[in-house]
Amino acid sequence: MYEGQTFETILERMLNRVTNNVDKRQGSIIFDALAPAAVMFAQYYIDLEINLDLVMPDTATDEYLDRVAVELDVVRKPAQKAIRAGQFYDSGNGPIDIPIGSRFSIDDVDFTAISKTGPGTYKLECETAGEIGNTIAGQLIPIDYIPGLATAVLGAVLVAGSDAEDDESLRARYFDRAQKPITSGNKYHYEYWAKQVQGIGDARAIPVWNGPNTVKVVLITDNKRSPAPEKIAEADSYIRSVMPIGVDLTVAGVRELAIDLSGALTLETGVNVSVVLGAVSDGLDDYLKSIALKEAVIRYSKIANIILDADGVIDYANLTVNGGTSNIVLDPDQIGIVGTVDLS
Incomplete structure (x- = not known):
């Protein structure tokens, strides 16, 4: 909006207001007097542009x-803390119980035992919120002494942590x-409620999916995968707390359909096929995430273009997607995920 308000433009406009019987050349008294003010006015216009962007x-x-x-x-x-499984053993490799609240460290990240799930098995909460709690694996070091404990292992991700x-x-x-008109209990309202839950990246509400007065809400995570059971239960509880009474509600994670590729590649000389397969897998993953719960068709032509766009690929032959050469039509509660990429 203010792109034209440059130092030169402003200074020229100021000098034009000065009578022509005054020396206005660069280096003159009037030029040197007006130039600093023109600089400041130009900066003010830049700030106005920035401030306008910050409120839109x-x-x-x-x-x-x-x-x-x-x-x-x-x-x-906000960022959410990861919940991980932890297994604890004595010197004979038998399961051992630990006190709730016990703290453990691994790679400068700390975990706290919050509940017991079985003999020697506990839920551990990462003390640092964010995705960092999802990626660490290995042996835990107890922060405080626990009698009889010989080995502590950080296990599977139960509830994925997420960054803000x-x-x-x-x-x-x-x-x-x-843009989507939310009225009391329409489909957009259910989708809006679902997406208020931390870790739920998108949702699709399916009205009358199982007869009158029934609503099914299908959930995916921020990473475009089916949520953990605990997260589905959290979303279910929240939606029930705000939705109209008398509705038969079902909340579920999306059903994941593996998309398998098979075919032959013609590669440039010296290209490593494993690098190409990695690029194709990444491209397919990006594509499937971009259409998750937004489009009902996975397009064969789009996948073919992903292969051709990979560095080092000259051509392909006999490409099949899930055993065929046509588009994949998804159910309303289904998304595609990367399966086997068998290209050689």
Whole structure:
């Protein structure tokens, strides 16, 4: 909006207001007197442009986007702590119980035992919120002495940790709220409620899916996968707390359909096929995530283009997607995920 308000433009406009019987050349008294003011005015216009961007929903960032979004009751989701399984053994490799609240360390990240799930098996909560709690694996070191404990192992991810919601995800939820008419208990309302739950990246509400007065809400995580049972239960509980009475509600994770590729590749000389397979897998993953719960068709032609776009690929032959050469049509509660990529 203010791109034209440059130092040169402003200075020229100021000098034009000075009578022509005064020396206005560069280095003159009037030129040197007006130039610093023109610099400041140009900076003010830059600041105005920045400030305008910070109050508009399509360009606001960070805390300024938070302020815009809250006007429609859309609040940034905070980081969430990962919940992991932990197994604990004595010197004879038998399971051993530990006190609830026991703390353990691994790779400078600490975990706390929060509940027992079986003999020598516990749920451990990462003390640091975010995705960092999902990726660590190996042996735990007890922070405090636990009698009889010989080995502690950090196991599977039970509830994935997540970083604080990024700007683009928050912006998308804001525009969803602004553009989709939410009325009491319509499908958009159920989707809106579901996406308020930390870790739920998107949702699809299916009205009358099992007869009158039934609603099914299908969930995916921020990483476009089916949520853990604990997260589905959390979403179910929250939606029930705010939805209209008398509705038969079902909340479920999406059904994941593995997308398997098979075919032959013609590669440039010296290209490592494993590198190509990695690039194709990454491209397929990006594509499937981009359409998850948004499009009902996985397109054969799109997958073919992903293969051709991989560095080092000249051509392909006999490409099959899940054994065929046609588009894959998904059910309303289904998404595609990367399966086997068998290209050689």
